[in-house]
Amino acid sequence: MIDFGSVEVSLKLATASTLLLLFIATPLSWWLANTKWRIKPIVEAVTALPLVLPPTVLGFYLLILFNPNSVAGSLWLRITGDTLAFSFVGILIATVIHSLPFAVQPLQAAFESVGRRPVETAASLGANPLDAFATVAVPLAKRGFLTAAVLGFAHSLGEFGVVLMVGGNIPDKTRVISIDIYTSVEVLDYRQAHILSIGMLCFSFVVLAALFVVNRRYSLNDEAR
Amino acid sequence: MMKLAKRLELDIGIEFPGFRLQIDQATAIDGVLGLFGPSGAGKSTILRIVAGVESSATGKLKFDGEVWQDTSNHLFVKPFKRAIGCVFQSPQLFPHLSVSGNLEYGYRRKRGRRGPELTDVLHAMDLKPLLSRPVDALSGGERQRVALGRALLAAPRLMLLDEPMAALDDARKSEIMPYLERVVGDFGIPSIFVSHSVAEVSALSTDAWILENGRVTGCGLSELPSTYGPVIRLSATVVGESKSGLLICRIGDDEILAKSTQHLERESLVNLMLLESSVLFAATDCPGMPKAGAIRGVVDSVAQSENSGEIRIEFKTKGGNFELLIPPGLASDFEISKGQPACAIVANPPLAERI
Structure with a gap:
């Protein structure tokens, strides 16, 4: 019996994270593209950190931050009655931080090419x-x-490391596709692992191919101008 | 249209690495103020300061009684509140909008200011045939007309024109010139016009600042020719005014259109100052030429320089004599002899000053 619970969690996570990413990255990239402040490289480095930092390091610090005994964690617990660690909101925050450079960098480049004029x-x-x-x-x-x-x-x-660190592996709550694949392989459920993996592979390929096709069409239009 | 002079007061400075601009100048703009000078003199920087996009400039800037910038009192009016129309070398049309989308952009945001009407602008800039065209299908001259129309429709109090013809070839330049003149002529909007071409500044402007190394080194149109290039002075009589607002001046039987910053009555005697580079010599009496635009006379003497091979012609007209030099390459094609009728074609309206 194939379990698609993790697919649902992943889709929910990716959709919410994309919306939040655009919401945060738009003003941040605009500011980065236009600021003359000296602290710009520092902000750029912080934004790009998730690209090079091992997800476990990011996850570890977030776990410390989400701890109900920490300031942020206890505040969240008092307001919502739920802990941040091992919750959907927790993995959402982690995912947004981890994916931030993927949204900021193309946006910043686009705003820079638009220019001030x-x-x-x-x-x-x-x-x-x-x-x-x-x-x-x-x-x-x-x-x-x-x-x-x-x-x-x-x-x-495709989030894996950060989610595993912050959210654990709770079915229908924090178990995302990549964690599901990992768990399935561990319990030798190769069928589940195969189906999820081929799904991820195809989806990623189709999305990237579509992106490149659209971008190519844009650049051809720009050249025609 | 009634024109009211608007006063521009600048006491402003800015520093970039290797460049310092310091301007303390005030003038009433009654038409077009030309900023003239070599590249790097600071002409465009002044426009950017007036437009409010050069944030590091310090000092005081006032236009038409309104303070736009006063650094010592921490006062700075944001660019979008200054109501300035800008037309630059590149037209900066919005590529994601159609021609009419571009035109409407400023028209919708004029905040209740009264400005040129849509139909008048469409007519004056000949924009009707372009309305349905996509922006990327326009030629350079057409783009500039759309940019002018778009700026006019935003009801500007002041127009800034930064080398609006620099990207166009000569034929397109003469096409766009009348449209630039209409900005002031038809709509009465005071303008500042930047160019490094004496011909362009003297053709469009009613007043001029001459800039060098970030400073104003001269004021007034009469400074232009004497500072930049040899000038021919001829005496003439004012006989009327053309439809485009230029003076009609008579030399002998010929008529020349001229401009002036002075108020000149009919029958006034004037000195016409022609830039030597804007006068063309023709070794005939130009039978086909209309009466206006050419000065007829006779060749008084011809001499060829031994070293350079150029020909020096002394040309005698009813307005006075002057010398013209014909470069050596061209000289061999001319058959010029003393006493033959000839004419000088005037390519740009000269400046007239009361004698």
Whole structure:
């Protein structure tokens, strides 16, 4: 009997994480693309840390942070009556942090290539900064948004180390696809592992291929201009 | 249209590595203020400061009685509240919007200011045939017209034109010129125009600042030619005003369109100052030429330089004599002899000043 509980958890996690990622990464990338502050490289390094840091290290610190005896953990427990560690919200926070560079970097690159000029032009036509951002910068950076969303979603869907550290392996709650595959192999349920693995492989390939096709079409359009 | 002079007061400085700009200058803009100078003189920087996008500039900036920047009082009016129309070398049209989307962008955001009407702008800039076209299907000149129309529709109090013709070839330049003139002529919007071309500045402007190394080294259109290139002075009589607002001046039987910053009555005697580089010599009496635009006369003397091979012609007209040099390469094609009728074609309206 194949159990698709982990697929549901993973899809829920990846969807919520993608929405949160775009919400956080959009202002952060815009700021990074435009700031002249000296602390910019520091912020960039912090944002990029999850790319190089072993997921277990990130997971370990988050676990300490989520501990009901810590400030953040106890505050969360008092407000919601639930612990952050070993909960869906806990793995969601961990996933968002771990996937942040996958959303920030393409968005920052897109905003940088849009440049200041279109926004300054919009301002000269009477658009306030938020208006200019929404009506000029965002539409011009749509390719960056697409890449950020796709990479963020795909990366969240394949999350393993951080989730295992922070969320454990609770069926229908924190057991995601990759953990399910790992567990299935451990108990020699190769059928479950095969089905989930081939699903992940196909999905990842299709998503990336689609992204490259769309990006190619955009760049051909840009060249035609 | 009635034009009211708007006062621009600048007491402002900015520093970049290797460049310092310090301007303390005030002027009433009644038409177009030309900023002229070599590249790197600080012309575009001044425009960026006035537009409010050069955040590191310090000092005081006032336009039409409104303080836009006063660093000592921590006052800075945000660019989108200044109501400035900008047209730059590259038209900066929004590629994700259609031509009409671009035109509407500023029109929808003019915050109740009264400005040019949509139909007037469409007509003046000949935009109707372009409305349904995508932005990337427009030529360079068409893009610039859309950019001008878009800026006008946002009801600007001041227009900043930064080398709007620099990216166009000569034919396109002369196409866009009338549209630039209409910005001030039809809509009465005071403008600052930046160029490194004397011809462009003198053709469009009613006043000028000459810039060098971040400083204003001269003011007024009459400074332009004498500072930048040899000038020919001829005497003429004012006989009227053209539809485009230029003076009609008569030399002998010929008429020349000229501009002036002074108020000149009919029959006033004036000095016309022509840039030597904007005068073309023709070794005929130009039978096909219309009456306006050419000065007819006779060749008084011809001399060829031994070293350089260029030909020096003394040209006699009813407005006075002047010398013209014909470069050695071209000189061999000319058959010029003393006493033959010839004419000088004036490519740009010269400046007229009361004698």
